[in-house]
Amino acid sequence: MMARELTLLGRSFLLLAWEDIMEQVEQLASKIEKTYSPDMIVGILRGGLFVANLLSDILGIDEVHPLGLKSYRGVGERGEVKIYHWPRLPPLESRSVLLVDDVSDEGKTLQTAINRIILPLGAKMVKTAVLHIKPWTTFHPNYYVVVTSSWILYPWSRYESWRQLSKMHAELTRESEAAQTLLSVLGISRERAARLVRDGAV
Structure with missing residues (x-):
């Protein structure tokens, strides 16, 4: 399965397989190594x-x-950026840092990481890299691969996408055609989806 665009529930989705991720990461690496040689990488959880x-x-x-x-903050909402896991970083004087995330949506996460963590520790230089950016982002990373306004279905967050979409679209909690299509696209079994609903995970 390769990257493909699809429309469902009145939304546009970009479905990515691990092969797509590897290809895009290689493209990202090629861009980085042309102009930057970082000493260390900081990756933003989870993606x-x-x-x-x-x-x-x-x-x-x-x-x-x-x-x-x-x-x-909630489904379809964004609030104040909160730090829930502080990295155990050494003093960063004379160090060049590459800050990495999967996507720059609004850009607040990357901006907060730079202003509240990386720069206060004295990094000599910090540059940012993501696979995807949204057209409306207020923070433009130094390196990126794809610009998309679609909801990105990453292989590492299929269940998270299902949970979020199920809260936004009640028909997904029933035996609907939309639910069957989305579960097939995400590779989630009906039994697993039913347990998520029954256990209150959606």
Whole structure:
């Protein structure tokens, strides 16, 4: 399965397989290595850490640190960015940092990470890299691959997408054609989806 656009529930989706992610990460790495040689990578949980680990492998950068930030307040809403996992970073004087996430939506997460964590620790330089940016983002990373306004269905967050969409569209909690189509696209069994509804996860 390769990347494809689809329309469902009146929305546009970009469905990505792991093969697509690997191809896009390689494109991202090619852009980075032309102009930047970071000493370390900081990956924003959760999706950004997948990208960060792949970049570290391609670029040969062993030092990777996770950073937990979240700006989603509710379904379809975004509030104040909160830090829930502080990275155990060494002093960053004379260090060049690559800050990585999967997508720059509004851009608040990346901006907060830079202003509240990376720069206060004295980084000599920090540049940012993502796979995707949204047209409305207020923060433009130094490196990115694709601009899209679609809802991105990443392979590492299929269940999260199902939970969010089920809360936004009541028909997904029933045996509807839309529910069957989305479950097929996401690769989630009906039994698993039913348990999520029964257990109150959606």
